[in-house]
Amino acid sequence: MYVVTGATGNVGQALVRMLAEARLPVTAVARHITQADVPPEVRAVAADLAEPAGLGAAFEGGKALFLLVAGEDPHGILDAAKTAGIRKVVLLSTQGVGTRPEAYRHPALFEAAVQHSGLDWTVLRSGGMATNAFAWAESIRAGREAAAPFGDVGLPFVDPADVAAVAVAALRPGAHLGATYTLTGPAATTPRERAAAIATALGEPVRFTEQTRAEARELMSRFMPPPVVEGTLAILGTPTEDEQRVSPDVERVLGRAPGSFAAWAERSATAFR
Numbered sequence: 001m002y003v004v005t006g007a008t009g010n011v012g013q014a015l016v017r018m019l020a021e022a023r024l025p026v027t028a029v030a031r032h033i034t035q036a037d038v039p040p041e042v043r044a045v046a047a048d049l050a051e052p053a054g055l056g057a058a059f060e061g062g063k064a065l066f067l068l069v070a071g072e073d074p075h076g077i078l079d080a081a082k083t084a085g086i087r088k089v090v091l092l093s094t095q096g097v098g099t100r101p102e103a104y105r106h107p108a109l110f111e112a113a114v115q116h117s118g119l120d121w122t123v124l125r126s127g128g129m130a131t132n133a134f135a136w137a138e139s140i141r142a143g144r145e146a147a148a149p150f151g152d153v154g155l156p157f158v159d160p161a162d163v164a165a166v167a168v169a170a171l172r173p174g175a176h177l178g179a180t181y182t183l184t185g186p187a188a189t190t191p192r193e194r195a196a197a198i199a200t201a202l203g204e205p206v207r208f209t210e211q212t213r214a215e216a217r218e219l220m221s222r223f224m225p226p227p228v229v230e231g232t233l234a235i236l237g238t239p240t241e242d243e244q245r246v247s248p249d250v251e252r253v254l255g256r257a258p259g260s261f262a263a264w265a266e267r268s269a270t271a272f273r
Helices: 010-021 074-084 105-115 130-143 160-171 191-202 213-220 226-237 249-254 261-267
Strands: 002-005 026-030 043-046 064-068 088-094 120-126 145-149 179-183 207-211
Touching: 002 010, 010 026, 010 064, 010 160, 064 074, 064 160, 074 105, 088 105, 088 160, 105 120, 120 160, 130 145, 130 191, 130 261, 145 191, 145 213, 145 226, 160 179, 160 249, 179 249, 191 207, 191 261, 207 213, 213 226
Parallel strands: 002 026, 002 064, 026 043, 064 088, 088 120, 120 179, 145 207
Antiparallel strands: none
């Protein structure tokens, strides 16, 4: 049994679908998930990673776990996993653990807990995801406008479907043990270029407006803790060479190049119509 936490998220949904299509047994876990949210053959269990004591039913029968960074007690989560008989964990972390450890201490704690858990493990450090562009969905639908800071700074955003595909490979018994992979797209794109790619997918113009750093900080502070806000702004505005570099890890694991932002935009155009 494969247990997928965050099963209603951008990576989790794709991962559940891929495992189900491969006819593998799956338990999909999220705080408010219902059976209507998953394919009929998938078991859905509502549970909260912030409350490890309540994870027993979600982890029951599991052998491999896809784990998000969520909650404050990674050791409690991993203890629950071991008690349930889970033998392997694949952690979805962030590239910032390697490039800006001071700003990303929380996911770093999860990485350390996984690596010292006694379980087989793989860590996936994702770069920025293409689905971050969903933050523009409302403004593009309403007025064909997209706003972001640092309009001409490029980063190699990754398609969450590629992250999910790497997770499928890593969850297999005996595969990718002790590996830490950095997952990016095939090329750096700027916010201006990403807005243009969405416009192409829609077949209509989308106006790009560049925000100031202060405007972006105010918006991000509504849903991110201050250290993560500052770390994110630093990555977006003054990325390091490592943050701008295209990683070979998606291709190394999957045997193919990662998908482009333009391809993701074509596939996701309905969200912006």
